[in-house]
Amino acid sequence: MFDRDKWQEIFSTIRKNKTRTVLTGFSVATGIFMLIFLLGAGRGLRNGMISTFSQDATNSMQIYGGRTTKAYKGTPEGKRIQMVNADFLTLKKSIEKLDVISAMSYIPGAETISYKNNFGNFNVSPVHDTYKEIKNFEILKGRFLNQNDLKEYRKVVAIQDEVKKVLFPNETAINKLININDIKFKVIGVFHQKSFDDNSRDIYIPITVAQKIFNNNDYLQRISFTLNDLSVEESKDIERQITYKMAEQHQFSREDKNALWIQNNIENSKTFASLFSAIEMFVWVIGTFTIVLGVIGVFNIMMIVVRERTKEIGIRKAIGASPRSVVSLILMEAIFITAVSGYFGLIAGVGLLELINYFDLIYKIYPPAAIYFLNPQVDLGIAVGATIVLVITGALAGFFPARKAASIRPIEALRDE
Incomplete structure (x- = not known):
């Protein structure tokens, strides 16, 4: 009361x-x-x-080539490990519990992109169609790359929404042609992705097209893949398997920690x-x-x-x-x-x-x-x-x-x- x-x-x-x-x-x-x-x-x-x-799936890994710090079988230290298409195919067949795998190549030289009077310097990344399942981003308009784009060497691109703002500030981007180093590509999709900073402005093109028309041979910048239902310990075993397989193909010591850099997002998460x-x-x-x-x-x-x-x-x-x-x-x-x-x-x-x-x-x-x-x-x-x-x-x-x-x-x- x-x-x-x-x-x-x-x-x-x-x-x-x-x-x-x-x-x-x-x-x-x-x-x-x-x-x-x-x-x-x-x-x-x-x-x-x-x-x-x-930005990356928590069950994913990325592999980057490095430089050796140990001499091995007559090869001096300092050898650059350049990954190629053969590495991608080997890992695709040998990795246990593999979900999806994608490689990323690069375009030599300047990446000048334009549409009419709008210009910009953007990150042009040649990838496989499976990359969208490894790199978490949202398709806003259109679609991402597919298998037919890669097989038929289609000159198509998916652009980030930040790129769209620069090249197409007042019009729709889908089905428009943009110039990448004076070669025309059709825009098939616009996507949004989370990024570390405001300077992330990406364009994705089929990896087969880039390797064919931009004369970068079959070189790869990185290989990314996701795994099904793995523990941290199992993911470390996968790391060792990859290191051993790549050491065998590129002739470097298995104990050389700098020959490859493997980002293990399973362990990191x-x-x-x-x-x-x-x-x-x-x-x-x-x-x-x-x-x-x-x-x-x-x-x-x-x-x-x-x-x-x-x-x-x-x-x-x-x-x-x-x-x-x-x-x-x-x-x-x-x-x-x-x-x-x-x-x-x-x-x-x-x-x-x-x-x-x-x-x-x-x-x-x-x-x-x-x-x-x-x-x-x-x-x-x-x-x-x-x-x-x-x-x-x-x-x-x-x-x-x-x-x-x-x-x-x-x-x-x-x-x-």
């Missing part, structure tokens, strides 16, 4: 001790604010990293998952300690309140107040200070996270590195739950001083100076 007299007394006490109450409430609000903000920032970091690294879990645990520890400090502040202020009101409590008990009423008075004050402070801390934390999201979406004011920090947010259930826990701990912080107040004997309280 609502006890008006008790609440009047609580507000009267708070008004008499404004500075002390504000400082205590500030410590509690800071605790819940820091917890909410840190949790949101941790989630933002997780979202950013996941978004960035989700597990590593990042563990890292994010550790970050979230660290955030919880820091936030919890901050809240504990705020609760200690509530405990201290309630002890001071009990000490200052010893004589008043003695008089109250002498005229018939029950221990229960004394305990409830102290508890109500502790819970009120904790709840109000926690609420303001919660609102401030969530508000700051929403403000960050607002400026990111509307004004795009983040620096390029902020791609690693995306959509900071905190689960509403966690936020409310943390506030409830704070109120409960605040009640416990007030309980012990309240119990001490209830145990005061009236005659001793009246003698207190």
